Amino acid sequence: xxxxxxxxxxxxxxxxxxxxxxxxxxxxxxxxxxxxxxxxxxxxxxxxxxxxxxxxxxxxxxxxxxxxxxxxxxxxxxxxxxxxxxxxxxxxxxxxxxxxxxxxxxxxxxxxxxxxxxxxxxxxxxxxxxxxxxxxxxxxxxxxxxxxxxxxxxxxxxxxxxxxxxxx
Amino acid sequence: xxxxxxxxxxxxxxxxxxxxxxxxxxxxxxxxxxxxxxxxxxxxxxxxxxxxxxxxxxxxxxxxxxxxxxxxxxxxxxxxxxxxxxxxxxxxxxxxxxxxxxxxxxxxxxxxxxxxxxxxxxxxxxxxxxxxxxxxxxxxxxxxxxxxxxxxxxxxxxxxxxxxxxxx
DNA sequence: CTTGACCCTGTAGTGACTACAGGGTGTGCA
DNA sequence: TGCACACCCTGTAGTCACTACAGGGTCAAG
Numbered sequence: 082x083x084x085x086x087x088x089x090x091x092x093x094x095x096x097x098x099x100x101x102x103x104x105x106x107x108x109x110x111x112x113x114x115x116x117x118x119x120x121x122x123x124x125x126x127x128x129x130x131x132x133x134x135x136x137x138x139x140x141x142x143x144x145x146x147x148x149x150x151x152x153x154x155x156x157x158x159x160x161x162x163x164x165x166x167x168x169x170x171x172x173x174x175x176x177x178x179x180x181x182x183x184x185x186x187x188x189x190x191x192x193x194x195x196x197x198x199x200x201x202x203x204x205x206x207x208x209x210x211x212x213x214x215x216x217x218x219x220x221x222x223x224x225x226x227x228x229x230x231x232x233x234x235x236x237x238x239x240x241x242x243x244x245x246x247x248x249x
Numbered sequence: 250x251x252x253x254x255x256x257x258x259x260x261x262x263x264x265x266x267x268x269x270x271x272x273x274x275x276x277x278x279x280x281x282x283x284x285x286x287x288x289x290x291x292x293x294x295x296x297x298x299x300x301x302x303x304x305x306x307x308x309x310x311x312x313x314x315x316x317x318x319x320x321x322x323x324x325x326x327x328x329x330x331x332x333x334x335x336x337x338x339x340x341x342x343x344x345x346x347x348x349x350x351x352x353x354x355x356x357x358x359x360x361x362x363x364x365x366x367x368x369x370x371x372x373x374x375x376x377x378x379x380x381x382x383x384x385x386x387x388x389x390x391x392x393x394x395x396x397x398x399x400x401x402x403x404x405x406x407x408x409x410x411x412x413x414x415x416x417x
Numbered sequence: 418c419t420t421g422a423c424c425c426t427g428t429a430g431t432g433a434c435t436a437c438a439g440g441g442t443g444t445g446c447a
Numbered sequence: 448t449g450c451a452c453a454c455c456c457t458g459t460a461g462t463c464a465c466t467a468c469a470g471g472g473t474c475a476a477g
Contacts, residue, residue, distance in 0.1 A: 085454060095455090096435060104433090115442055117455055130380035137357070137387060138350050141433070150367050151377065158370035162361055165372060169354045176347045179340055182306050186337045189305070193330055199318050202326035204333060209319065212298035219305060242467030243430040253423060263424090264466060272464090283473055285424055309464070410436030411461040 087120045091128050098128065106131055106141055106148075139168055185219035192218065255288045259296050266296065274299055274309055274316075307336055353387035360386060 088095045101107040107127055110118045134144045143164055150156045192203030199205055211217035256263045269275040275295055278286045302312045311332055318324045360371030367373055379385035 083455075094435075097433085099456095100434065113442095113455095115455075116457095117442080126377075126380045129382075130376060133376055133379050133385075135433095137354055138347075147373070147376070151373050154366060154368040156367040157364055158361060158367050158373065159364050161367065161370055161372050162358070162364075165354060165358045169351065169358060172347055172351045172354060176344060176351060179344045179347065183337065183340045183344060186305055186333060186340060190330070190333045190337060193326060196325055196327050196330075198322060199324040199326050199329065200322040202329055204329050205315075205319050205326065208298060208301055208315070209294075211301050212294045214297075217301075242465080243428095251424075262466075265464085267425095268465065281424095281473095283424075284426095285473080303464095409462050410434080411459095 082120050082125075084118045084120065087125060087128065090125060091132060093128060093132055101128070101131060101141075104141060106145060137168065138172060139164075143168065188218040250288050250293075252286045252288065255293060255296065258293060259300060261296060261300055269296070269299060269309075272309060274313060305336065306340060307332075311336065356386040 082090075084095050084098055087093075088098060091098075098107065102109055108124060110120045110124055113119055130148070131144055134147060139147070146164060147161065150158070150161050189204055189207060192207050207217050207219070211220070250258075252263050252266055255261075256266060266275065270277055276292060278288045278292055281287055298316070299312055302315060307315070314332060315329065318326070318329050357372055357375055360375050375385050375387070379388070
């Protein structure tokens with residue numbers, strides 16, 4: 082089948098499918114004489130595997146590793162277990178951080194019940210006073226020793242800059 | 250104070266401070282004759298405001314809006330409340346999605362208790378069979394009608410491609 | 418004068434996509 | 448046969464919030 086049909090069957094964007102191929106995640110299909118990609122049922126399964134793992138929040142690198150483990154029948158599955166364990170731990174940490182964040186936001190939200198001018202808004206006042214060093218409801222009630230700016234919300238994927246990849 | 254001192258006092262990276270200035274989030278400071286940035290205490294407060302909001306998971310765009318509301322004393326705080334409400338709803342959704350994901354991963358993890366060769370690994374078998382259309386423990390026990398690939402894990406910030414920004 | 422810490426601008430990269438430019442292919446209809 | 452439209456292709460660039468680096472300048476202490 083053509084890439085559009087594969088996209089329809091899997092719910093995955095055409096451009097994402099090409100991206101996965103470029104990233105070496107999905108095997109390159111045969112081409113027609115006009116250069117169109119022609120996918121087999123096996124490759125449909127391949128993509129479904131990838132999408133399934135994506136739906137479980139795994140990174141592309143992890144999925145690549147899993148696929149390698151799958152291809153190597155003699156590989157001990159200890160590594161697979163470890164990979165899933167690490168993913169579970171990561172997600173668990175995210176759940177905890179987000180639940181804390183939710184509580185913090187609700188506490189902040191509670192500072193303003195009615196419509197005011199911005200100058201009188203409890204939310205804004207809290208944020209401004211916190212910026213000036215005052216304690217705030219979004220952070221104080223949880224017994225933290227510091228304001229915890231850098232620990233409160235662990236952004237999902239802290240982006241690093243350049244690697245040495247393809248370095249001249 | 251110089252940018253390095255500001256970074257030390259706030260726990261924010263020098264490069265991130267410059268980035269916030271470039272993005273128009275933080276006001277540009279005065280410069281010394283050598284071109285070094287010189288920050289005031291007021292700008293320290295400005296940055297703390299930004300960091301505080303970041304710690305609450307707000308996007309830079311939202312923080313920009315909040316700062317604009319703050320500067321406009323006559324602005325009704327209804328928009329501020331709405332912004333915080335939207336943030337609460339977003340975080341809540343993320344919590345729910347991640348909790349579901351955690352359960353899914355635990356169910357999958359439960360398919361393999363001992364060390365096997367990869368060919369016999371319950372986790373891998375589950376993933377492979379799911380890719381072939383079979384029901385799986387990570388998705389089935391929650392009564393979902395479909396495999397839910399595109400809804401299971403809502404990635405934090407789905408990146409869109411090009412906007413028309415700076416379009417010639 | 419040298420050294421090391423710090424400063425600057427501009428550019429490029431991270432991860433997982435997503436959009437677009439510019440061009441080619443295939444099919445159905447007038 | 449020509450046209451219109453849907454689809455295909457490659458290559459490039461952008462999203463978001465950073466993060467890293469190249470190449471060069473400044474400052475202070477030894």
